[in-house]
Amino acid sequence: MTTMLSGERRPVLMIAVGRQRVGKTVFLNTAIQFFRAHGANVEIWNADMLNTSHNLTVFFDDVQEPGEAGPEDVKIWLEERFLSMVENRCDAVLDVGGGDTPLARLVDELPIVSGLEDEGIRVVLVHVLGPEIADLDYLANFLEGNLFAPEATLLVLNNGLILSGRSPDSAFGAIVKHWAFSDAVRKNAKWINFPRLPCMAAVTDRELTFDEAMRRVAKNDKGPVSLFDAGRVKRWWREDVVKCFSQIPLEWMPEMPDFAEREMIG
Numbered sequence: 001m002t003t004m005l006s007g008e009r010r011p012v013l014m015i016a017v018g019r020q021r022v023g024k025t026v027f028l029n030t031a032i033q034f035f036r037a038h039g040a041n042v043e044i045w046n047a048d049m050l051n052t053s054h055n056l057t058v059f060f061d062d063v064q065e066p067g068e069a070g071p072e073d074v075k076i077w078l079e080e081r082f083l084s085m086v087e088n089r090c091d092a093v094l095d096v097g098g099g100d101t102p103l104a105r106l107v108d109e110l111p112i113v114s115g116l117e118d119e120g121i122r123v124v125l126v127h128v129l130g131p132e133i134a135d136l137d138y139l140a141n142f143l144e145g146n147l148f149a150p151e152a153t154l155l156v157l158n159n160g161l162i163l164s165g166r167s168p169d170s171a172f173g174a175i176v177k178h179w180a181f182s183d184a185v186r187k188n189a190k191w192i193n194f195p196r197l198p199c200m201a202a203v204t205d206r207e208l209t210f211d212e213a214m215r216r217v218a219k220n221d222k223g224p225v226s227l228f229d230a231g232r233v234k235r236w237w238r239e240d241v242v243k244c245f246s247q248i249p250l251e252w253m254p255e256m257p258d259f260a261e262r263e264m265i266g
Contacts, residue, residue, distance in 0.1 A: 010122040012254050013085060015094045015103070018128040018138050020050075023158040026204070027128050027194055028095050029059055031253075033210055034245055035093075039258035043090050045081050047074050048097030056095055058207045075106050082112070086119045091254035113150045123150035124252045128194075130161040131171040133178065140180040152252045153184060155191035160200060168193055192247045195240035199229040210237050 014031070016024040025048065035042050046056045049069040057063045066077035078094075085092055096103040106112060113123050125142075129135045142149065162171040175181055176191075185191065197203070203213045206222045213233045216224035225233070245253070 008120075009255060010120050010251070011085060011089050012091045012122045012124055012252065013082075013094065013116065014092070014124045014126060014253070015096065016126040016128055017096060017103075017142075019130075019135050020097070022128045022130045022135055023160055023194070024097075024126075024128045025054055025056060025095055026160065026200065027126070027156055027158065028093055029056060029204075030194075030210070030241060031245070032056070032060065032093055034241060035091075035254045035256055037211075037258075038256035040091060040254040040256045042254040043085075043092040045078075045092055045094040047078060047103065048095045049074065050097050054204055058204075059209055078103060078106055082116060085121060086116070089120075093254075117150065122152060122251065124152040124154060125150050126154045126156055127184075128156045128158055129172075129175060130158055131175060133174060136175065136178055136180045139184060143180055143183055149187075151188075152249075153187070153189035154248065154252065155181065155184060155189055156194050157191065158194045159196040160194065162196065190248065190252075192244055195236060195244055197233065197236045197240075199225060199232050202226075202229050203233060 014028075016028050018024050032042065032044060044056055044060055044063045046063050046065045048055055049066070057065065064081070066074045068074075081092070081094075084090075094103075116123050127139045127142075129139070139155070157168065157172050157175065159168050159171075162168060181191075202225050203210065206213075206225065207219055208217060208225070210233055212219070213225050214230055214237065216227070216230050218224045224230070250259075
C-alpha cells in the first residue's frame, strides 16, 4: 500500500459509465479539453471498442487503447493501466462505453475501487444521465450491488438530450426524485447539469475541438462551423462550461495549475 503524506494530493481516475447514447463521450471530450486548457497533464484511456465514429481518438492524438478488442484483452489492458497509474501517480480519464463492458466484468472479479483507493488513487465515478428513467439503471445496479462505489460519485444530467422547449427542471424531474438518484445523493454524490450546446453535432461531426470551432478551423474537407455557431461555442465554452465544472470539487478533477481558485457554485 502506498503511504500518503498528510495534505498530499491524490491522483484522480475519472471513469464515465451509463447507458449507450447518454453522452458519456461528449462529456469526457469536454472534460478533457477543459482540464488541459487549464494546465492539466492527464492521460486518456479509451476502452470503448464499440463507438468508432465519435470516440476520444477522433479529438486527441495521445489516446491509449487496448491492442486487441476482445473482452479479456481489454480487461488485462485495464489492469495494466491501473497498475501504471499507481506507479506513476498520474491523472487519467477512462471511457469504457456502455453495455456489458470489460470494466463491469472486472468489477465482479476484483475490488478495484478499494484497491486503488488503498494505493492513494481517487476514483471518481461519473454517471451520465439523460431524462429517461431507464438511464438510471446503471446507477441503481451499482448501488444495489455495492461493488463499484468510490468515495467520489458525480451524477451528470445531460441537458443536451432534452427535447426542445422543455426546461431542465421539467425534463429531469422524475430522475432527481427517483430512489436511486436520491440514495446516491444521500451517500454524498454530487450532481451537475451539463450544459446544452445547440450546435454540438456541427462541431463533433467535423471532428473539431472547441477551440478549433471557435477559431473556425476547417478539417476533413467539411469546412468550418458557421460564424454564428462559432459564437455559440464561444459563449458555451467560456460561460456555461466554466460554471458547470466549477460545481465539481477541485479534488475530484485532475490537477489544473491554471484553474484559479473559485467560489463553489450551487
